[in-house]
Amino acid sequence: MNSIVIVGTGLAGYNLAKEFRKLNKERPLVLLTSDDGANYSKPMLSTGFTKDKTAEALAMADAAKMAEQLNADIKTAVNVAEIDTEAKALTLTNGETVQYGDLVLAWGAYVFRPPLKGDGQDLVYSINDLMDYARFREAVQGKKKVVVIGGGLIGCEFANDLTNGGFEVEVVEPVGRVLPALLPERASEAVQEGLESIGVKFNFGSFVTAVNKAGDQVDVVLSDESVIRADVVVSAIGLRPRIEIAEKAGIAVNRGIAVNRLFETSAKNVYALGDCSEVEGNVMLYVLPIMAGARSLAKTLSGAETEVKYGPMPVAIKTPVCPVVVAPVPADAEGEWEIEADGRNVTALFKGADGGLLGFALTGDNVSEKNKLAKELPLILG
Secondary structure (H helix, E strand, O other), X not given: OOOEEEEOOOHHHHHHHHHHHHHOOOOOEEEEOOOOOOEOOHHHHHOOOOOOOOHHHHOOEOHHHHHHHHOOEEEOOOOEEEEEOOOOEEEEOOOXXXXXXXXXXXXXXXXXOOOOEOOOHHHEEOOOOHHHHHHHHHHOOOOOEEEEEOOOHHHHHHHHHHHHOOOEEEEEEOOOOOOOOOOOHHHHHHHHHHHHHOOOEEEXXXXXXXXXXXXXXXXXXXXXXXXXXXXXXXXXXXXXXXXXXXXXXOOOEOOOEEEOOOOEOOOOOEEEOHHHEEEOOEOOOOHHHHHHHHHHHHHHXXXXXXXXXXXXXXXEEOOOOOOEEEEOOOOOOOEEEEEEEEOOEEEEEEEEXXXXXXXXXXXXXXXXXXXXXXXXXXXXXX
């Protein structure tokens, strides 16, 4: 069997299939997905309430239409239980076996859920795909107040979006400021001020310990023993690459499934792409790296080995009340921030010991500088 089997129909899986079909119209293509296989843009999930979009409105095509477009067999509502790299076969949880010629793991990342106590955990939602979004929209029909756990990228985006949608939003963030992993303090202040100006409330320095039912609502209990009464809770404290099934199959993993710049794993004919992968030490949970990877892996699978190159890839954070663009500073970088600020308009440049630009954070009107500054950054993988 010479099929390419892609596990996952998110941004990575579908874009790889599209790019591959530009180069090869005939080779059998099978896509497996645990959801309904609808094609949608994941970044739109955190703008849905601002734009008043249902899950159906965000879907661009269903699985049947995608199967037709891609000349592919798409199996929905299936999960991989095991990978046998010697037999080149997948065992699904329903007992079915799927053979592959080449296998691409594009099953993404899962939302990290904090360990919580209490009987209200069925009212704690994570929004990581379109089906999650549909369930959440249904849950908040007629509701007023939402607590968001986490003041990072996803938490801030949802706080802005839900407030635009007419909800009262309160954010719980253990660190003393918003976006602490991405922004220097002055830029964090600008974003916080913007969100507060539309009514978002923040609880810094505490974390959620329990969610208890309180009639039709919930009591969100914090580590300082304070309690927030709300209707529903959104958990938005980060993503973790899905590695467990690959690790069980003997495939090398670190934070993500370890791959080289051809997206080859340690197992022959097995590749990993997107949020589940770690490319030469880089886990990059953003859109641009996935698109670049899909294009290069499609060429490799078509017979022309092509190593991926990652140029500077600034990330836009969708907080329209205070726009943000950040080029994250490498974890091992040495240097310091140089900051200029005027109200919510902040330009923060991270300079190395030699004065070279290694990263930046822009807020407010200053996001217009992103293209100019991106040209000064070193390549991520050249």
